[in-house]
Amino acid sequence: MTAISIIESKSNKVELPRWLEECLLNQHSDHSDPDATLICRAFNFAYKLHEGQLRKSGEPYIAHPIAVASLLRNLGGDSVTIAAGFLHDVVEDTEVTPEEIEEMFGGQVRQLVEGVTKLSKFNFSSTTERQAENFRRMFLAMATDIRVIVVKLADRLHNMRTLDHLKPEKQRRISQETREIFAPLANRLGIGRFKWELEDLCFKYLEPDDYEEIKTLIAERRTDREARITQVTETLRSRLEQLKVNVIELEGRPKHLYGIYQKMQRQQKEFNQIYDIAAFRIIVETNEECYRALAVVHDAFKPIPGRFKDYIGLPKPNRYQSLHTTVVGLNGRPIEIQIRTLEMHQIAEYGIAAHWKYKETGTSNPELSSEDTKFTWLRQLLEWQKDLNDAQEYMECVKDNLFEDDVYVFTPDGDVISLAQGASPVDFAYRIHSEIGNHMKGARVNGRWSMLSKPLENGDIVEIVTQKNSRPSLDWLNFVVSPTARNRIRQWYKRSHRDENIIRGRDLLEKEMGKSGFEALLKSETMQAVARRCNYHSVEDLLAALGYGEITQNHVVNRWRDIVKEQQPIEEAEIISEEDVEISNYTSNNVRDKGKSPIIGVEGMLYHIAGCCKPLPGESIMGAVTLSSRGISIHTHGCHNVKKVPKERIIPVNWNTQGEAGKPFTYPVDIQIEAMDRVGVLKDILARLSDRGINVRNAGVKTGRNKPALISLSLDIRDRQQLEYIFQGIKSMSDTLHICRVINSGDR
Numbered sequence: 001m002t003a004i005s006i007i008e009s010k011s012n013k014v015e016l017p018r019w020l021e022e023c024l025l026n027q028h029s030d031h032s033d034p035d036a037t038l039i040c041r042a043f044n045f046a047y048k049l050h051e052g053q054l055r056k057s058g059e060p061y062i063a064h065p066i067a068v069a070s071l072l073r074n075l076g077g078d079s080v081t082i083a084a085g086f087l088h089d090v091v092e093d094t095e096v097t098p099e100e101i102e103e104m105f106g107g108q109v110r111q112l113v114e115g116v117t118k119l120s121k122f123n124f125s126s127t128t129e130r131q132a133e134n135f136r137r138m139f140l141a142m143a144t145d146i147r148v149i150v151v152k153l154a155d156r157l158h159n160m161r162t163l164d165h166l167k168p169e170k171q172r173r174i175s176q177e178t179r180e181i182f183a184p185l186a187n188r189l190g191i192g193r194f195k196w197e198l199e200d201l202c203f204k205y206l207e208p209d210d211y212e213e214i215k216t217l218i219a220e221r222r223t224d225r226e227a228r229i230t231q232v233t234e235t236l237r238s239r240l241e242q243l244k245v246n247v248i249e250l251e252g253r254p255k256h257l258y259g260i261y262q263k264m265q266r267q268q269k270e271f272n273q274i275y276d277i278a279a280f281r282i283i284v285e286t287n288e289e290c291y292r293a294l295a296v297v298h299d300a301f302k303p304i305p306g307r308f309k310d311y312i313g314l315p316k317p318n319r320y321q322s323l324h325t326t327v328v329g330l331n332g333r334p335i336e337i338q339i340r341t342l343e344m345h346q347i348a349e350y351g352i353a354a355h356w357k358y359k360e361t362g363t364s365n366p367e368l369s370s371e372d373t374k375f376t377w378l379r380q381l382l383e384w385q386k387d388l389n390d391a392q393e394y395m396e397c398v399k400d401n402l403f404e405d406d407v408y409v410f411t412p413d414g415d416v417i418s419l420a421q422g423a424s425p426v427d428f429a430y431r432i433h434s435e436i437g438n439h440m441k442g443a444r445v446n447g448r449w450s451m452l453s454k455p456l457e458n459g460d461i462v463e464i465v466t467q468k469n470s471r472p473s474l475d476w477l478n479f480v481v482s483p484t485a486r487n488r489i490r491q492w493y494k495r496s497h498r499d500e501n502i503i504r505g506r507d508l509l510e511k512e513m514g515k516s517g518f519e520a521l522l523k524s525e526t527m528q529a530v531a532r533r534c535n536y537h538s539v540e541d542l543l544a545a546l547g548y549g550e551i552t553q554n555h556v557v558n559r560w561r562d563i564v565k566e567q568q569p570i571e572e573a574e575i576i577s578e579e580d581v582e583i584s585n586y587t588s589n590n591v592r593d594k595g596k597s598p599i600i601g602v603e604g605m606l607y608h609i610a611g612c613c614k615p616l617p618g619e620s621i622m623g624a625v626t627l628s629s630r631g632i633s634i635h636t637h638g639c640h641n642v643k644k645v646p647k648e649r650i651i652p653v654n655w656n657t658q659g660e661a662g663k664p665f666t667y668p669v670d671i672q673i674e675a676m677d678r679v680g681v682l683k684d685i686l687a688r689l690s691d692r693g694i695n696v697r698n699a700g701v702k703t704g705r706n707k708p709a710l711i712s713l714s715l716d717i718r719d720r721q722q723l724e725y726i727f728q729g730i731k732s733m734s735d736t737l738h739i740c741r742v743i744n745s746g747d748r
Contacts, residue, residue: 014063017070035079042083042105043069049094056165064158065089071154075191075350081147084112088151091117108145115148116155149185153194156182160201175205190320190351199258207261214257217271225254228330229278236282239296247293248342249283279336283345287312293339294323301327304334312344314408314416319347409460417462422455422481429464430485437485438492441467453479471496474706477676477735486734490676494548494737501547501738508546508740512553513560514638530559548738552727554720598665599623599634601653606631609667613639614743616667618720623651655719666716668697669723673711673730674738677703681735682711688729689715694722708737 016024020043027040046065053061069085077085083105090096091113102110160178163171179202186195204211218225229252240247254260260277264270282293290312297303307326315321322340329335340348406418409428419427425443429436443450444463456462472489480486494501510518521527522539531542534551545551599607602623613636615621620637624645634653635642642650656665675681682701689696697714717723723741730739 014060014066017066019073020066020070038079038105039069039082039086042086042109045104046086046090049090049096053093055162057162061089061093064162067158067161068151068154071157072151075150075154077147077150080106080108081112081151083109084116084147084151085154087113088116088155111145112148112151115145116152146189149189150191153182153186153189153191153198157194157198160198163201163205171205175202178202179206186351190316190347192348192351196256196259200256203258203261210261211257214260214271218254218257218260218277225278228333229253229280232280232329232335235300236280236297239300240282240293243292243296245289245293245296246285247282248285249281249345252278252280254278279338281345282337282339283342284339286341290323290339290341294325297325297327297337297339301329301335303327312340316406319351320344322348407456408458409456409462412461412463419456420481424453424455424479424481425450425462425464426452426476426480427482427485428456428462430480430482430488432464434488436464436466437488438472439466439468439470440472441465441470452476474676474708478678483734490734490737493676494544497548498544501544502540503547504738505543505546508553509543509556511743512557514640526560526563529563530556533559533563550731552724554724598656599653600656601651602632602634607634608632610635610639610641612641612743614667614669616669616717616720616723617655617665621653621655623653625649625651666695666718669715669717670742671713671715671727672740672742673713673736674708675711675733676735676737677707677709678735681709684733684735685711685713685730688733689713689726692726692729694726712742 020039023036024040024043027037043066047062050061050065055061055064065086065088068088069082072081072085087101087105087109091098091101098110098114101113156178159174163174166174178198183195183198183202186192186198200211233250233252237247237250240250255277260271260274263274267274282297284290284293304326307324309324312321312323321344322338324336324338326334326336407421407423409417409419411417411432417428417431419431425445426437426440429440429443440452442465443452444465445454445456445460447461472492474489474493476489477486480489506522513521527539527542531537531539534542534545534556536542536545542551542556546553546556598617599621607623608631609615610633615634615636621634622637622642623632623634624642625631626633632651632653673685675685682699686696686699695716697716698712699714700712702710702712715726717726727739730736
């Protein structure tokens with residue numbers, strides 16, 4: 001029984017597209033080719049796995065893979081891509097493994113399916129983290145095979161087309177992600193057909209009232225608009241024929257709805273004040289005829305100064321080529337006209353997918369086969385991926401740099417460099433080479449000295465002036481826009497303050513491990529082994545990393561303990577002393593009044609958390625009976641204040657991790673952060689703490705000229721694990737230089 005008859009025997013029928021029906025009918029014929037066989041096998045396999053599954057609309061789930069595969073086929077996708085379209089959900093929604101996909105359909109199909117598959121079976125601490133990890137994985141897969149994102153775009157387009165059946169809040173969430181990520185990705189890949197439809201569908205769900213209003217207004221003026229389009233088309237066609245320009249296609253059509261809405265917002269105008277809602281396209285045979293057609297257009301209609309762009313001579317990064325001009329048309333209304341060849345038009349419509357079509361027809365075009373400049377933006381994303389560990393910061397970087405159009409500037413030798421909108425000469429310098437940025441003294445733009453913070457514009461010729469003794473300034477972080485430049489400046493600052501960082505790292509480790517024998521410990525083979533296990537070449541490198549917050553002292557101590565246990569298992573002795581213990585003002589009366597104690601072993605007794613070490617759950621603790629009326633003092637094992645406390649005054653205690661009605665206890669913790677001094681850095685840190693549900697008792701900032709900001713925070717923390725989680729989140733911010741826990745000896 002074939003797949004077609006199986007589908008027709010079900011109550012919920014799925015209508016097959018003609019191309020797939022013909023493929024299935026011919027799969028067992030003597031003339032069936034391997035590509036068609038692969039596509040049919042993928043469909044049959046997907047149909048069997050998705051059997052019984054329904055979409056929110058109530059239709060069989062297999063309708064979605066069929067639609068995705070059809071979109072890919074229309075783009076000119078090969079058999080591997082179309083097969084991946086059928087199979088893109090099977091790993092996520094069924095029990096099939098990637099290994100089984102590879103065994104049945106080959107390594108390329110597996111690679112595409114894995115690249116598209118979401119990470120739904122992994123656990124993340126937040127939605128942002130999940131989203132960031134999905135995109136990290138997708139971009140890595142794209143770097144290996146760009147077809148990954150083409151399959152994903154087809155998947156997202158069909159999901160957007162069928163979004164009506166979801167709840168409004170989910171419609172808005174998916175539409176927002178599509179507008180911020182997938183429509184710009186379609187633009188970056190030059191797939192205009194996908195980009196325009198994705199943007200209009202997002203517009204429909206995110207601004208429904210404006211969408212319906214513009215849609216209605218365009219429909220109401222259709223007759224008048226079509227009359228003007230016909231008149232302009234006839235005028236241009238007549239002029240072009242007179243000069244024997246071979247026109248393949250000449251048409252005018254309304255712009256897509258979201259494009260009109262954007263223009264209204266950008267120019268702060270009402271719909272009736274936007275005249276150029278239609279655009280004309282002239283498609284000719286050769287590059288030379290493009291420029292001849294442009295001359296005809298400018299002769300027939302008066303060009304508007306400053307509204308001409310030559311994307312043939314200077315293509316966009318997504319390989320888009322065309323001539324754009326705006327002229328004054330009939331009744332004084334502006335007209336936008338695009339002029340291109342048929343090959344350019346295919347690339348404008350299908351983008352990266354267009355090379356599949358040309359590959360099949362044997363066209364050899366160096367621009368189409370060159371891999372050096374095609375995906376500069378993707379290589380930048382992968383580079384930023386290494387630099388940005390924080391999920392929220394990474395997502396902001398992706399959105400900013402996908403959405404904005406590039407600025408094209410030139411080196412003095414005439415090489416074209418593409419930069420993000422708002423990029424400065426500093427961004428340009430770091431784009432050329434890190435050392436040029438690090439030793440930058442100034443910049444000449446178009447032959448004149450320029451402010452380093454001034455944004456570059458299209459066509460600027462930029463010359464960077466360097467000096468051996470010049471160095472980056474912290475002020476640059478306030479205006480650079482590329483993550484690469486920001487990260488290189490931060491790295492230089494850390495390296496240049498290596499001695500200070502080593503001293504800070506020594507102090508932190510000494511506080512954690514104690515002064516006794518510390519110098520000998522640093523020179524020991526054990527500490528060398530600790531450095532190597534933490535992926536540093538030397539103990540000094542380890543201390544420097546500890547000093548600027550790349551690694552925590554808790555991590556170092558844990559590695560040291562692991563190595564010591566491996567070398568010679570030892571019993572950890574309790575350190576006791578006779579000295580009386582001075583303590584902090586903090587007690588747990590608020591929870592003890594409820595009949596619950598956060599410390600097991602002191603029930604019914606007066607106790608307090610010692611201010612000298614301020615232990616947290618997750619750290620080994622001991623109780624010391626004080627000679628004052630303060631009761632029992634709770635310390636960490638190894639605290640220097642209990643070295644001489646007699647054994648008879650030491651009592652065993654443990655943490656009670658659950659408070660009243662299962663609510664965890666919290667403890668006050670002071671931390672200090674050194675960060676690049678810029679506007680909003682404290683706000684960003686507090687936002688991250690808020691996202692993680694951390695209560696901030698107090699916050700303060702100290703700043704100095706050309707010095708890092710010193711931020712002091714008092715937090716309510718449940719345990720050591722939560723504190724480490726917070727440290728990792730703040731450390732991953734690009735502005736953070738150092739973070740540490742503060743235990744004020746003045747409290748003792």
